[in-house]
Amino acid sequence: DGGITQSPKYLFRKEGQNVTLSCEQNLNHDAMYWYRQDPGQGLRLIYYSQIVNDFQKGDIAEGYSVSREKKESFPLTVTSAQKNPTAFYLCASSIGTSYMNTEAFFGQGTRLTVV
Amino acid sequence: DQQVKQNSPSLSVQEGRISILNCDYTNSMFDYFLWYKKYPAEGPTFLISISSIKDKNEDGRFTVFLNKSAKHLSLHIVPSQPGDSAVYFCAASGKYNNNDMRFGAGTRLTVKP
Numbered sequence: 301d302g303g304i305t306q307s308p309k310y311l312f313r314k315e316g317q318n319v320t321l322s323c324e325q326n327l328n329h330d331a332m333y334w335y336r337q338d339p340g341q342g343l344r345l346i347y348y349s350q351i352v353n354d355f356q357k358g359d360i361a362e363g364y365s366v367s368r369e370k371k372e373s374f375p376l377t378v379t380s381a382q383k384n385p386t387a388f389y390l391c392a393s394s395i396g397t398s399y400m401n402t403e404a405f406f407g408q409g410t411r412l413t414v415v
Numbered sequence: 416d417q418q419v420k421q422n423s424p425s426l427s428v429q430e431g432r433i434s435i436l437n438c439d440y441t442n443s444m445f446d447y448f449l450w451y452k453k454y455p456a457e458g459p460t461f462l463i464s465i466s467s468i469k470d471k472n473e474d475g476r477f478t479v480f481l482n483k484s485a486k487h488l489s490l491h492i493v494p495s496q497p498g499d500s501a502v503y504f505c506a507a508s509g510k511y512n513n514n515d516m517r518f519g520a521g522t523r524l525t526v527k528p
Contacts, residue, residue, distance in 0.1 A: 304458075335518075342419065342504060342518035343459075390458050403449055404516060406458030 306407035323391035330396030332374035337388040421519035434492040438505030445507035495526045
């Protein structure tokens, strides 16, 4: 089955620690994204990548870092510099920006809680 | 700067009736509009979309209407079913570039049996 897998589903982090959220896709999509969802708010774009070894900041990139060493993988690191990291994190992918009017496919999400 | 707005955080309808979810956007460069459905603790799933060259797109019980002059779109669900109960997100993007896909805050739809 093709899809996007995020792990873990739930993650607890102590203040001051970095933590990495995994995102893997087997859809052969070029583009991948990370969004954050907070209660009562829409999905806000953290980082996106259109191709391997390239990524760009979204609207709320501060305190986060990413890498795109493989087409299938786009891990997100939440660093200690992120002031309010408790949130629901969603990874998505799409076929790529060479195609018109394409939708994004989402993983199941990771709920990160800072304790 | 919220470029996509869903002003109704919740909507409750009776089973069998019509559900109408509304969405407004401010960026005239948006060219493609989507609706996603989301259950708790899960990722959103794509429901239906419409490009700016159309004013209506229909898929079974779901119809999306686009009014470009008003920068407004709506999702109609007829007839509504209890399984439709979820949070619905409106999204908008440019023609080629999903990178600027922006989401509204979502509307929680409850369909009562």
